[in-house]
Amino acid sequence: MISTVKTDLYASPSPLEWATIGNGILFTAQIPIDADGQVVAGGIEAQTRQTLDNLCHTLACAGTDLRAVTQVMIYVTDRADLAVVNRIYAEYFQAPYPNRAAVVVAGLAREEMKVELVVYAAMAQQD
Numbered sequence: 001m002i003s004t005v006k007t008d009l010y011a012s013p014s015p016l017e018w019a020t021i022g023n024g025i026l027f028t029a030q031i032p033i034d035a036d037g038q039v040v041a042g043g044i045e046a047q048t049r050q051t052l053d054n055l056c057h058t059l060a061c062a063g064t065d066l067r068a069v070t071q072v073m074i075y076v077t078d079r080a081d082l083a084v085v086n087r088i089y090a091e092y093f094q095a096p097y098p099n100r101a102a103v104v105v106a107g108l109a110r111e112e113m114k115v116e117l118v119v120y121a122a123m124a125q126q127d
Contacts, residue, residue: 001022002020002021002022003020003021003022004017004019004020004021005017005018005019005020005021005026005028005058005061005062006061007019007057007058007061008035008057008061009033009035009054009057009058010033010034010035010036010037012037018030018054018058019058019061019062021062021123024122024123024125025070025120025121025122025123026059026062026064026068026119026120026121026122026123027119027120028055028058028118028119028121029116029117029118029119030051030052030054030055030058030116030117030119031051031054031108031109031110031113031115031116032046032047032048032050032051032054032113032114032115032116033050033054034050039110039112039113043114044076044078044081044084044085044114044115045084045088047113047114047115048084048085048088048089048115049088051115051116051117052088052089052092052117055117055119056092059121062121062123063123063124064121064123064124066092066093066094067094068121068122068123068124069093069098069119069120069121070098070099070120070121070122071098071099071100071119071120072089072098072099072100072101072117072118072119072120073100073101073103073117073118073119074089074100074101074102074103074115074116074117075102075103075104075105075108075115075116075117075118076102076103076104076105076114076115077104077105077106077107077108077113077114077115078104078114079104081114081115082102082104085102085115
């Protein structure tokens with residue numbers, strides 16, 4: 001059975017949920033949008049912080065936090081931005097770090113987006 005995580009993030013008109021849980025695993029993809037659904041201005045630093053803040057919000061709505069994250073897939077549109085993403089990522093996550101990969105892509109769903117995260121987290125067993 002799959003359940004959805006209700007968040008206060010922008011209600012996308014696209015057919016998606018910000019997070020779902022199945023078999024004890026939370027699945028989510030996060031992008032750098034604000035409460036109005038707009039991609040935040042300010043370049044890769046502002047976009048990375050917004051994306052990670054959206055992730056933290058989503059995890060909290062699911063009753064967990066960054067310590068439950070098991071894997072992160074980072075997508076960036078510019079290889080040079082990885083140093084900034086890594087620096088900010090290290091402000092949010094602490095050892096032991098989740099497994100992760102970083103991929104440089106030609107573009108993301110919205111042209112102005114520079115970063116997207118796909119995240120998996122282990123959820124505590126419900127009694």
